[in-house]
Amino acid sequence: MNTKYIDLIEQTFDFPQEEFKTENNKLFWHGINLMELTAEYGAPLKFTYLPKISENINKAKDWFQNAIDKHNYKGKYFYSYCTKSSHFKHILNEALKNDIHIETSSAFDIDIVNNLKKEDKIKDDTYVICNGFKRDQYIKNIGDLIESGHKNCVPIIDNYEELALLQNETKKKFKVGIRIASEEEPKFEFYTSRLGIGYKNIVSFYEREIAKNKQVDLKMLHFFINTGIKDNAYYWNELMKCLKVYINLKKVCPTLDSLNIGGGFPIKNSLAFEYDYEYMIDEIVNQINDACENAEVDVPNIYTEFGSFTVGESGAAIYEVLYQKKQNDRELWNMINSSFITTLPDSWAINKRFIMLPLNKWNLKYERVLLGGLTCDSDDYYNSEQHINGIYLPVYEKDKPLYIGFFNTGAYQESIGGFGGLQHCLIPHPKHLIIDRDENGELKIKLFKEQQKSSELLSILGY
Template sequence: MNASLSTLKKDGQTLLWHGLALIPLVKAHGSPLRLTHLPSIGQRIHQARSWFKAAMQQNDHGGKYHYTYCLKASSLRCIVDEVLMHDCHLEASGSVDMAMIQQLIDQQQLPTDRMIMCNGYKTHDYLHAMMAMHQSGQVKVVPILDSQSEFHRLASGTQQNKEAMTLGLRIATMHDQTSRHGIAPDQVQSFVSDEVIPATWAKLVMVHAFMEGGMDGSEAYLRTLKGVIDCYVALKPICPDLNLLNLGGSLPIQDDLAPGRNQSGIIRGIVDLLTTTCREQSVDVPDLVTEFGSYTVSESGAYLFQVLDEKTQAKGPAWYQIDSSIITTLPDTWAKKKVFPCEAINHLDGERQMAQIVGLTCDKDDYYPEQNLPLLPVGEALYVGMFHTGAYQEGLSGYGGMKHCMIPAAKHLVIDGHSQVRVYAQPQPPEQMLQLLEGDSGHAEP
């Protein structure tokens, strides 16, 4: 076995994932098989809160910590419901997210004390949804301004509200051509002084930092974060309602950590930098907000595949043909060259060889880099698993939609807190795919 992660454990010849035996699942439900393990979500949330609590106590930070879940990481209702069971706030990225949040409110699944952080470009529909939700007073909506024009467009629709709208301000932290988000630091103070403070309909409560690489704890990350903290320090004296620092970006999961780093140490470094900077400037230390998507759900996801065949090469590793597609199930593997933990789930003590996993499509990119896997046994099935796949993959590949080379979506199982397994979605039938291709052709325009 070549995986050394806390979520995986060897049990004789087979693999356990979160303590769950995997072979019985593929025997009962077939493959390919997608798994979502809900209890691990709450475990991640609890762990992050304990790390922040310890770091804040160590630095005499007397404020609060607010855990926020990013809906874009996975919007599956079973996951969102699990997140809300652990008293989390939500981060939205568009109008459909807001429709989901409104549905949760209507179903009394979202308490009124929850914050809704609204990131992303504010389209007309998105802005309208924010303003309507704010006017309802059902939750605390916090539009996070990405540009000054968003402030102007909000102003046109919110001036008649009885209660001021709470706003966040995203500080630009990167300078390459694709890092388009946020307001430049040298424009922040004049914008707030000249436009935000005089606006009676709004109050600035949050400064938002976001680094594309997430909270990796590197010196470069801390230098960039220091610049955002400096913006907070400059704004706090003129914005008495400003009391939140949103750290943005996700905390690395276990297998993404750089050598020599750990998650609790990263958090300690952040809290230490914040409290030290604020005290040096005699400014109140803000409450902390995080927006954790990947960290929350990555370890809750897995895919199981059967190796259908082996194809040898004159040179190089063998090809292991699986019964699905790497491209359509895990698009980050080819789009971003992301590495997911990979391991056989049976025949773990068998002789091994280096093999590349290949998918069913005719695309040359439909493969996964070589792994040390058991030899394909004669007359017996070999299954492999891809783990920590719970974030972003269904959104990128299109949940329930058409896939490259018409590869159907896998059967999807959900495991709850009592280790009960339920079918969340059956294997995608050809009839559904064909119906999608027909579109509305059967309904003529009047």
Template sequence: MNGQPYVTAFTDRYGVGPEGQINDFISRRGDRLLLADQIDLNAMVARYGAPLEVAYCPQITLQIERMLAWADDARMRSGYVGGFIYAYATKANFAEEVVRTAIGAGAHYETSAAADVTIAHRLWQQGVLPSDRYIFCNGSKDDAYLAAISALRRAGFARVVPVIDDLDELETLLAMCREPLLLGVRERHAPADVDADHPGGERFGLTPDEIEQVVERLRHTPHRLVMYHAMVGSQIEDADRWNMRLARSAEAYARLRQQAPSLMLFNFGGGMPTSAYSLDFRFDYVGFLERLMRTLASTCAAHNVPQPTLVGEFGRYTVASHNVFIMEVGRVKRGQGDAPDWVLINGSLMVSLPDSLIVPGQEFIILPLDGWDRPVRPVRLAGRLTCDSDDFFPRPGAPPLLLPDPYPGQKIAFFGVGAYQQMIAGRGGAHHCLTPEMRRIIIERDEDALVVREVAPQNLGQIMALLGYACETLELPVHQPVRAPVERRVVREPLRLLRSARRRNMPRGAPPPRYGSAARHM
């Protein structure tokens, strides 16, 4: 690897050239890195500096449209006659523009707490969430959660579906709400199906005996049991094992359907894999869905019950790839002995990428914006704005990253950060070591135009006010990025469309050419 250019090491490692599509949402054209083959990240950082967050909401629409198309293909291949419902699990990213985009692309709504239902209620009142969508309410439900569900139903939203997680929930909800309810039950995993390395999901749901009690409790009432929730795990990593476990859930559904004729939805849960985290990603979505449909079809035929409408809850898959963080190298410290170099980022990795600490083996796609012709080096990244020894990536036991020979001012893009990262770290708060939130650029589709909105980074006064300090004299930004000199010829055309600091419509043209068209690349 000595003296080998980064571009050569990258090509050898991933089998893709330095020009064109890298994966389904990253491309490189004319030595410039693009998100969704639309957004010129080099030009964005030249205009706005770093650290910088870029959120490209049309990518969310694309993700939803892809999954719906794959489901249609699987239905045709398998001959499955049941429907398919795409629900967005809002806990992955609650940002208003994200939720609104997902709804606009046809997604139904999945909640996990009282606040989710309150947001959904408001979106429905505003006309953003149509009345013909389902709202699936999962998780353990305290009185506030149940009250929010009841209020939504009493207000006239008929398609809210509380998924009963314990029997007390059912009694409380029926006492709160006299209007007819659509209800679901979530199965509780048998001990043999619990992942020993991730046992947290075992606490959810009802045993078979408890589900029988729900059926009996609802008999001769105006309420209807309509959904069987068979969430297998948080992530579908082993499709064969997943389908084996789901086959048992399909049997349970079919037997329950014989007792409850109103049952019509089979929710196979979330955890759909996404290409957002690894350039080595491979997954046969159509094959996976086709196998699921064939399993359900054969099971229902064996029990002489109708094929249900499938429900999938897609969180990470929906939003992970629409966001990118661009961070700047502040200092390079040479490794000692044979250890890789330390690349100190003007930010905090544990604040910006909390999954790196929480999820064992969590990966992110990390690519340099430029310098691909520089010699490749093994490095570890560390946050410069904290004094925490845990603020580094990759984590212990993982191999170092391969990046071009690092230098202060180098820009590095972190992909796959659109799901959970800001929800776990919190938005608008005071973070570890008072690390400020970076500038955000939000790009949305508005009919035939793209609309850009800028959200300024946090400053010291805002952070100190959150902590209760008198801060009249503390209005300077915590960190002002120093922008490296940029050749005007590189950025003049793309930035012509970004001169407005707030909002500006940008024309939408033909399919993207190579870099150089201001109408398509920013």
């Protein structure tokens, strides 16, 4: 009978996979021996594998270029990175190696832009697309960036007052975009996104506020929906409504030349993950091309703002199973040496699931378990995977530690969890590594941040 953990995985999935394999019953990820990494640096441990960022950026660029060539599309494609997914310098440095642009969402983002400009990582012609609802400091920082001579700063107008506020901060001519307030899926608690301007009001807003405004050129129409880019009726319907607005706007606005379709590419959250990126890109380009050709208007340049797709699959976390508690006849709790609430907050806040696999003991029998975190909060647990209604791991042995890894955790988790700040129940934030490869393909490992110490937490608390 095939009862080993490796039998379960091989019978359930197509395994090994591009990034996962096992050798001697130990897990390798992108060629990294994770048990060796854990032996050297300990657990809990978080790390970022930088090459995956460039790999995903260039995959998307190639897919879009292939679609542009196939459909004889006359516009260009611009890849931008949504900085709120992860603001860390090592992330931006890696992403910006690939001739991309960025999208910002708050005042401090512009400070990051200025820092990167000083280091020549961002040029004056790099597109800085400024999204979000803009408070005074954000408006001021955008104005300062335009005043400094940054040619391709494009604030995206979110409401009727922002244009006048921006004009108060700079006397230079500048470009803007307008965000469409898209309609949400029927299951949402609200009908229309709080961000942007309604479909029916955009052309009249342009004619009233921008058409005769000699300081401002409308360059971009911005379209984004919360559920992301999916092959369903809702997405295609919203895209077609967006294209109608673009066409009507283009007919009265000669400077409009760009359509920003936002972010929303999913990332791998299960070994059974399937998503046809190439088909979706091909169909988006095709639909934009057809709609503009039928309306006899020029096609737009296409911009995307991929955040999770850029950085999500570069991140991982490792924990040690400290102890197993049998709470009743059916429930076995494997207690980890950290907290899900603090280190993987999306697993708690929005019930997000990540790829979870053991690092060792693939040759042992498996058992169904629940995973518990160290905080005293009843919600600090992880109890199922995307593909199955439960978690299966190699059997627990008290004298031989079991290590587990969560993969593709690189987007949002540090920001939402409050990297370097207070953690629930004062559970310290794990040690964090940055992993890269040199020109010969050899691993380069750098310690980015040690595990938090008591003194750091007490200082924040005022002790």
